[in-house]
Amino acid sequence: MEFIDVVKKRRSIRAYKPDPVELEKISAILEAARQAPSWKNLQCWRFMVIGSREKREAITTAFSPQNPGAKALVQAPVIIVLCANPVESENWQNKDFYMLDAGLAMEHLVLAATDQGLATCWQGLYDEGKLREVLGVPGEFRIVALTPLGYPAQERDPRPRKAMEQIAFGEQWGEPWKG
């Protein structure tokens, strides 16, 4: 797929088929995450690949039923958990780069998954303490996000985005960029 087509095809998918995900596809998307850029190339991220139904069900106990993505965590055959160690990255002028580093790796992963015909849905709303217990994540790591991974059981129209004039400025703040 052309890069821009991958970007446009990626949507937050909250309904999954039970079909298993091929191990080569999981390897390919983890490799895409591994190649992400990071502050001073410190690569503070770690990924967990969760396949068992038992563990996926345990993970949902850290989610509120109000989270629209919670159901998908049991439907999809795999969950990828993104962790990051703030001490393995740095804070510069009050900016914690570990979140940015981890986010970049996760977005590489999500786009690579889309390219493989798979679906994902970033999940950020959960009880981190409970999830830490379920997964045995050590205290120095934050659990930054997770995503179900599997074959989509729904097509979704794109969600609206801000207009280009609202987000892209030219030489002066607020002056629209004229592309």
Ligand SMILES: Cc1cc2nc3c(=O)[nH]c(=O)nc-3n(C[C@H](O)[C@H](O)[C@H](O)COP(=O)(O)O)c2cc1C
């Ligand atoms: C950091 C982050 C956290 C998110 N957390 C959740 C979540 O907890 N539950 C959920 O259903 N969707 C979650 N989303 C998905 C967003 O709601 C979604 O990306 C947004 O509505 C745009 O839709 P799209 O991804 O289909 O383009 C999250 C997305 C990001 C980037």
